[in-house]
Amino acid sequence: MTSETELHGPEIDRGADADFDEDDRLHPDFVRAVLDAVEAGDVEEARARVEPLHPADIADLIELTPAEDRAALASAIADRIDGDVLAEMNDWVRDALVDALEPRQIADIAAELDTDDAVAIIEDLDADDQREVLRALDPDDRAAIEEALSYPEESAGRLMQRELIAVPEHWTVGDVLDYLRADDQLTTDFWEVFVVDPSHRPVGTCELSWILRTPRVVAVTDVMKREQTLIPVDMDQEEVALRFQKYALISAAVVDGGGRLVGMITVDDIVHIISQEAGEDALLLSGAGDGDINEPVRDSYKARVRWLIANLGTALVASTIITQFEGTIAKMVVLAALMPIVAGVGGNAGTQTLAVTVRALATNQLTRSNTLWAVRRELAIALMNGATIAVVIGIAVSLFFANPKLGVVIGTAMLCNILIAGLAGVLVPLTLERLKADPAIASSVFVTMTTDSMGFLVFLGLATASGLVG
Amino acid sequence: MTSETELHGPEIDRGADADFDEDDRLHPDFVRAVLDAVEAGDVEEARARVEPLHPADIADLIELTPAEDRAALASAIADRIDGDVLAEMNDWVRDALVDALEPRQIADIAAELDTDDAVAIIEDLDADDQREVLRALDPDDRAAIEEALSYPEESAGRLMQRELIAVPEHWTVGDVLDYLRADDQLTTDFWEVFVVDPSHRPVGTCELSWILRTPRVVAVTDVMKREQTLIPVDMDQEEVALRFQKYALISAAVVDGGGRLVGMITVDDIVHIISQEAGEDALLLSGAGDGDINEPVRDSYKARVRWLIANLGTALVASTIITQFEGTIAKMVVLAALMPIVAGVGGNAGTQTLAVTVRALATNQLTRSNTLWAVRRELAIALMNGATIAVVIGIAVSLFFANPKLGVVIGTAMLCNILIAGLAGVLVPLTLERLKADPAIASSVFVTMTTDSMGFLVFLGLATASGLVG
Numbered sequence: 046m047t048s049e050t051e052l053h054g055p056e057i058d059r060g061a062d063a064d065f066d067e068d069d070r071l072h073p074d075f076v077r078a079v080l081d082a083v084e085a086g087d088v089e090e091a092r093a094r095v096e097p098l099h100p101a102d103i104a105d106l107i108e109l110t111p112a113e114d115r116a117a118l119a120s121a122i123a124d125r126i127d128g129d130v131l132a133e134m135n136d137w138v139r140d141a142l143v144d145a146l147e148p149r150q151i152a153d154i155a156a157e158l159d160t161d162d163a164v165a166i167i168e169d170l171d172a173d174d175q176r177e178v179l180r181a182l183d184p185d186d187r188a189a190i191e192e193a194l195s196y197p198e199e200s201a202g203r204l205m206q207r208e209l210i211a212v213p214e215h216w217t218v219g220d221v222l223d224y225l226r227a228d229d230q231l232t233t234d235f236w237e238v239f240v241v242d243p244s245h246r247p248v249g250t251c252e253l254s255w256i257l258r259t260p261r262v263v264a265v266t267d268v269m270k271r272e273q274t275l276i277p278v279d280m281d282q283e284e285v286a287l288r289f290q291k292y293a294l295i296s297a298a299v300v301d302g303g304g305r306l307v308g309m310i311t312v313d314d315i316v317h318i319i320s321q322e323a324g325e326d327a328l329l330l331s332g333a334g335d336g337d338i339n340e341p342v343r344d345s346y347k348a349r350v351r352w353l354i355a356n357l358g359t360a361l362v363a364s365t366i367i368t369q370f371e372g373t374i375a376k377m378v379v380l381a382a383l384m385p386i387v388a389g390v391g392g393n394a395g396t397q398t399l400a401v402t403v404r405a406l407a408t409n410q411l412t413r414s415n416t417l418w419a420v421r422r423e424l425a426i427a428l429m430n431g432a433t434i435a436v437v438i439g440i441a442v443s444l445f446f447a448n449p450k451l452g453v454v455i456g457t458a459m460l461c462n463i464l465i466a467g468l469a470g471v472l473v474p475l476t477l478e479r480l481k482a483d484p485a486i487a488s489s490v491f492v493t494m495t496t497d498s499m500g501f502l503v504f505l506g507l508a509t510a511s512g513l514v515g
Numbered sequence: 516m517t518s519e520t521e522l523h524g525p526e527i528d529r530g531a532d533a534d535f536d537e538d539d540r541l542h543p544d545f546v547r548a549v550l551d552a553v554e555a556g557d558v559e560e561a562r563a564r565v566e567p568l569h570p571a572d573i574a575d576l577i578e579l580t581p582a583e584d585r586a587a588l589a590s591a592i593a594d595r596i597d598g599d600v601l602a603e604m605n606d607w608v609r610d611a612l613v614d615a616l617e618p619r620q621i622a623d624i625a626a627e628l629d630t631d632d633a634v635a636i637i638e639d640l641d642a643d644d645q646r647e648v649l650r651a652l653d654p655d656d657r658a659a660i661e662e663a664l665s666y667p668e669e670s671a672g673r674l675m676q677r678e679l680i681a682v683p684e685h686w687t688v689g690d691v692l693d694y695l696r697a698d699d700q701l702t703t704d705f706w707e708v709f710v711v712d713p714s715h716r717p718v719g720t721c722e723l724s725w726i727l728r729t730p731r732v733v734a735v736t737d738v739m740k741r742e743q744t745l746i747p748v749d750m751d752q753e754e755v756a757l758r759f760q761k762y763a764l765i766s767a768a769v770v771d772g773g774g775r776l777v778g779m780i781t782v783d784d785i786v787h788i789i790s791q792e793a794g795e796d797a798l799l800l801s802g803a804g805d806g807d808i809n810e811p812v813r814d815s816y817k818a819r820v821r822w823l824i825a826n827l828g829t830a831l832v833a834s835t836i837i838t839q840f841e842g843t844i845a846k847m848v849v850l851a852a853l854m855p856i857v858a859g860v861g862g863n864a865g866t867q868t869l870a871v872t873v874r875a876l877a878t879n880q881l882t883r884s885n886t887l888w889a890v891r892r893e894l895a896i897a898l899m900n901g902a903t904i905a906v907v908i909g910i911a912v913s914l915f916f917a918n919p920k921l922g923v924v925i926g927t928a929m930l931c932n933i934l935i936a937g938l939a940g941v942l943v944p945l946t947l948e949r950l951k952a953d954p955a956i957a958s959s960v961f962v963t964m965t966t967d968s969m970g971f972l973v974f975l976g977l978a979t980a981s982g983l984v985g
Contacts (some may be wrong), residue, residue, distance in 0.1 A: 066882060069757065071882075072884075073883045076884045111885075133761075135880070222727065252703075252704070254705050254706070254723060257695045257723060258699075259696075284539065290787065290790060293571075293603075312783070313764070316786060316789055323791075326797045327870045331800075331869070331870035333866075333868075333870045333871050336870060337880075338872075338892065339880070345892075346896050349867050350899070353867075353900055353904055357860050360855060360859045374848050381837060384855075385830060385967065386831065390830055393801075393822065393963075396802075396803075397803040397819050401798065401806040408790070410808055412543070413536065414579040422815075433820050434820070434824070437827065
């Protein structure tokens with residue numbers, strides 16, 4: 046498997062700036078022009094326009110093309126759709142495109158790529174296609190990819206590339222330089238050199254800049270940094286991403302159970318994961334699943350409807366609480382108009398606390414060392430918010446309905462529900478985390494159920510108990 | 516300003532693994548042990564425990580320490596709290612700590628750091644302290660930091676470091692190697708060398724690995740990659756982060772209005788921004804502001820109560836709609852118990868669409884080229900979701916209340932409200948984006964208002980119009 050970048054970097058340009066919009070994405074007019082050319086059968090024109098684009102922009106072009114026109118575009122510019130383009134492409138769009146290719150073609154593309162990029166393409170194929178692609182690869186590539194596929198999905202083993210530079214500890218800087226110059230089979234894209242002991246265990250890491258700035262006679266063990274962040278091959282990609290962030294890593298050695306160096310992960314493969322993991326919390330909290338706009342409609346429907354049905358269930362629970370107070374409402378219908386305010390603002394306060402807590406858990410800001418402090422902090426904020434909102438709504442309702450007692454009841458109910466919301470917003474995700482469940486996934490349903498039910502219960506209950514209703 | 520990493524990397528260890536919990540954060544027992552030592556006045560013991568830690572972990576230790584104990588801890592281990600530790604620390608915790616230092620001490624710390632890290636510490640000081648710190652710096656450092664501070668907050672100019680390697684285009688690889696070896700004032704942490712023309716405009720970039728693997732006699736212009744992603748000095752950090760992601764960059768040249776090289780941004784400074792920008796959408800959507808658990812309670816209160824008051828306003832609007840139907844509700848009180856279901860599930864469906872749309876806008880997946888397609892896609896999902904939920908709730912209500920007409924009314928209202936939710940969930944953020952407002956910030960309020968008001972209006976309106984209420 047040779048690396049995709051030639052030693053003398055490609056001298057392509059990014060295309061004219063006029064082809065890009067203010068978000069640095071391809072301009073709609075450019076996309077339109079290419080698609081018009083394809084539709085008119087003018088393949089030469091389409092190719093000429095795509096020629097100067099960076100692989101990431103060709104991937105963009107295909108993503109921005111309506112799904113039904115992608116096949117025609119892809120066949121027109123087939124010679125430019127190489128591994129680099131596929132590696133940059135949205136997962137869903139790539140899967141659809143790869144499904145249209147022959148296993149032989151996929152194998153040719155995979156052979157050009159580093160293991161991690163090849164695995165990303167092959168892992169999503171169905172079992173039969175996967176076998177055929179693997180059979181079409183040469184034995185070395187096949188072995189590397191089969192090994193990668195043996196690690197769990199979303200683990201370091203899937204992310205890492207086998208192409209790396211490892212040198213023995215007795216070498217000097219000069220030895221390293223000679224080795225790098227002499228062997229042109231080596232990978233060209235690396236940022237650090239790993240120093241290993243005779244059993245291939247990493248003992249240190251040298252940044253290339255240190256090697257460049259050190260006299261040839263110095264031993265690599267005197268240049269290298271012994272403090273290393275080693276990534277176990279079965280570590281979850283989210284934890285890998287957090288380590289890269291925490292220790293500001295450019296690349297890191299991946300080790301097997303015996304501590305032996307088996308691969309390397311580089312930061313450019315991690316930035317996508319950092320963005321994805323950080324962004325998915327908003328989607329999970331809302332119950333929108335993956336939330337990728339390129340996901341097929343049926344998959345999005347399935348992901349979302351599950352949560353709507355769960356939400357329907359919690360709404361029914363809240364609804365049965367209201368039915369217990371039908372007598373009260375019948376005597377004073379305005380309570381029906383006011384009760385959604387108590388439930389709704391409480392729900393919003395709960396969602397705020399929930400979003401903060403889930404984010405703090407995801408970034409490892411909230412740990413067992415500061416849990417108690419964080420709960421106290423959220424309660425303090427809830428008390429301040431609750432008091433403020435209670436006073437505002439209490440005064441407004443007192444004046445508007447000329448009924449101070451109604452104002453006191455709604456104000457008190459609001460304060461209680463915002464406190465309950467604060468407590469639920471921090472305790473529900475903490476409990477789920479303790480139970481090893483993803484706090485972003487199911488928390489919303491529990492918190493909304495709590496704030497809805499408690500909002501109705503406290504408000505209607507107080508209205509009944511206080512003698513407000515005749 | 517010399518770089519903080521010595522040429523011969525520091526040989527410190529990360530501390531014993533037993534000191535870390537399953538999230539790779541310091542173990543509560545470890546934190547407790549250090550704090551106990553500080554409290555007991557056993558400074559030696561505290562220092563001995565902190566000694567083997569990585570700067571990022573010392574930053575963690577201070578973050579995990581309750582706010583009231585931080586000053587005592589900081590003074591006990593003052594000699595280990597250097598620029599690296601401050602650079603890794605949470606903004607709020609760092610500000611509080613820096614506020615306790617003398618300007619002279621801050622200047623000493625800033626002088627050790629690369630410009631970007633020094634700026635991060637100095638930019639948050641109040642104007643008087645900032646002036647004093649700048650005065651205490653030596654003239655070169657002062658000029659570099661003053662220049663950085665002249666760029667807008669959150670722009671490339673604040674993020675970049677001035678420490679970089681730039682070489683003229685007529686040099687050979689050998690010239691570059693000799694230059695790097697000869698001048699020990701140069702920065703040691705760099706991953707690429709920038710090639711510039713006589714007016715200091717970047718013409719190409721060389722990865723260090725290419726330089727290492729090329730014979731000395733080759734011209735740098737034959738090794739370098741001419742295709743470069745140049746970052747304008749006033750570009751917003753979010754756009755910078757997206758470029759790093761899109762083009763898988765390790766470092767990038769920053770240029771001024773005249774296209775001249777003025778600095779370099781490296782990916783390790785970007786990963787924090789990618790994570791922050793991607794994670795903040797969940798917080799903004801919920802109206803939780805920055806949502807950092809280290810933010811002072813008063814600031815969190817102020818950020819959140821604004822949105823609760825906005826939410827209160829929208830709830831009042833929905834409430835006035837209900838009051839229009841008081842006559843209907845008085846005749847059939849069960850409508851009061853059912854109406855929150857229509858509003859609530861609609862709200863949830865709207866939030867799902869909203870989260871997906873905001874994420875797609877933030878990652879530049881949704882552009883003018885595919886807006887229409889995305890709206891159609893969301894409506895298709897809303898139709899499927901709406902039909903499913905309508906059938907479920909319609910049948911349940913028909914059977915439970917033995918009233919098929921009530922089932923049809925609530926089913927129809929639910930379908931309508933989920934369609935409205937889908938439309939609002941995609942159009943509200945798109946409109947805000949078109950108006951150059953951040954779609955994550957105010958969308959929730961508009962969408963919730965729509966789904967609440969329309970939910971009540973359609974359900975109670977249908978109940979009245981259909982003759983359901985006798």
